[in-house]
Amino acid sequence: MLSIKSALAKPFAKIIFKRIQKWANNPIETQEKLFQDLISTAASTTFGKDHDFISINSYSDFIKRVPVRDYEALKPYVENVVKGQENVLWPGKPIYFAKTSGTTSGSKYIPITKESMPYHIEAARNAILLYIHETGNSKFVDGKMIFLQGSPILDEKNGIQLGRLSGIVAHYVPKYLQKNRLPSYKTNCIDDWETKVEAIVEETLPENMTIISGIPSWVQMYFEKLQLKTGKKVGDIFKNFNLFIFGGVNYEPYRAKFENLIGRKVDSIELYPASEGFFAFQDKQNEKGMLLQLNSGIFYEFITADEFFNENPRRITIKEVELGVNYVMIISTNAGLWAYNIGDTVQFTSLKPYRVIVSGRIKHxxxxxxxxxxxxxxxxxxxxxxxxxxxxxxxxxxxxxxxxxxxxxxxxxxxxxxxxxxxxxxxxxxxxxxxxxxxxxxxxxxxxxxxxxxxxxxxxxxxxxxxxxxxxxxxxxxxxxxxxxxxxxxxxxxxxxxxxx
Missing domain, CATH: 3.30.300 (GMP Synthetase; Chain A, domain 3)
Structure with a gap:
């Protein structure tokens, strides 16, 4: 018998599915409208004035005025935001900085605004709802769910809170999931990773775990510790564990190892989140690639990876992308990142709707x-x-x-x-x-x-x-x-x- 929560999940999933279909079936218009909204909203910011946003009427105007930048090139603007200045990259001040340790730039402070924050939460929720809509499986919402993530303890810099993205997101778990969520706040705050995983093993062992989520390499460490402690397969410890949610790396190299650790196959959902935005999620179990989020405050551009290091590489929108080509993904967002190179390369697996796989890093x-x-x-x-x-x-x-x-x-x-x-x-x-x-x-x-x-x-x-x-x-x-x-x-x-x- 279905609980009220799992029974209500199905009609809610249907509503969200229809909403997503609306923009997924009108991708180019969706992106064009979003582009105009971003430009007009930021026209009076420091960045907008410096780049003459007021006279940008088309994408070609934007290309002429706004060069592609990485974090280092955008840093002078970001530093002013970090100092507490308002209206620099986006109206007002950010509500958070997602602090990341870049391999080339040292610590990066990625702004998250009141406009961009909801999309980080909605995309993760929608990925699960579309899975429910497609499979009809909603029983797992009654069990316990775990996401292996960073500490939710946030620091403060000039009145703006900062921390790891996963730690920030931990503060936005909806009320109806609070009782289902593990690990406990106390365990989540442990900094040392090995100590934290040991504590998570102790907390989760007696529970009815139905969803496990995290970067595959670290979930693997958790699974191995579970197996070491009990001598059992993960699927025997957690009989109702049937959904693995992951992001950050390609799961395929880990799949065989995971199936061995679990002892059976489980469904999986791939996510493509980053501090700069939640870009895509897997919307179909049997389709390759993740649905590009075209209505989430992010305007996308693409440069062919082979041309990226040329002096004047050609920039294109989704209108001109082709299947199977390796592109560097460039974003402009409602968090105030403009023609920003996040460093990832993607390939399109479908153009109706637009689905991508992450093919690597332009520096890797x-x-x-x-x-x-x-x-x-x-x-x-x-x-x-x-x-x-x-x-x-x-x-x-x-x-x-x-x-x-x-x-x-x-x-x-x-x-x-x-x-x-x-x-x-x-x-x-x-x-x-x-x-x-x-x-x-x-x-x-x-x-x-x-x-x-x-x-x-x-x-x-x-x-x-x-x-x-x-x-x-x-x-x-x-x-x-x-x-x-x-x-x-x-x-x-x-x-x-x-x-x-």
């Missing part, structure tokens, strides 16, 4: 020799090579080896295995063949004997966790870059003796 690629290998290609190669085998991979990262002791340069894959292959050379060959098939530049470099095929270097058990701990980034929203254009990460591996010789 290997092109030491002009091959421009991206994260998606690396992950696909590993998946293909280990498919239908007993090989299980815990984590991996790839770096160029430009000056080997002997022979040609190559890509070096640093891999932590849970289950090692019997034949390493066979695994290397399969991964390399898949990469060559996906990336014509890489194929040409191997064929032309500029590069030799890749090599695998084994990482010790828990090596990646030890690495993240050593740089102060264990847990939370932090994740391992899948690949780099240098050997900075692997230099730390060697220094900490994390590599198996």
């Amino acid at each position: 690629f290997i092109s030491a020799f002009g091959e421009h290998v991206i994260g998606k290609e690396v992950e696909q190669a590993m998946l293909e090579a280990t498919h239908d085998t007993d090989v299980r991979v815990t984590e991996y990262t790839v770096a160029p080896q430009i000056t080997p002791e002997e022979g040609l340069p190559y890509h070096e894959w640093f891999v932590e295995f849970e289950n090692e292959p019997d034949d390493f050379e066979e695994l290397e060959r399969k991964i390399d063949e898949s990469l060559q098939k996906q990336n014509s530049y890489y194929f040409d470099l191997i064929k032309g004997k500029v590069l030799q095929p890749l090599k695998i270097t084994k990482v010790k058990k828990d090596g990646f966790q030890d690495y993240m701990k050593s740089i102060g980034k264990l847990g939370g929203q932090n994740k391992i870059p899948r690949l780099s254009n240098d050997r900075n990460i692997v230099a730390v591996f060697t220094q900490l003796n994390l590599v198996k010789l």
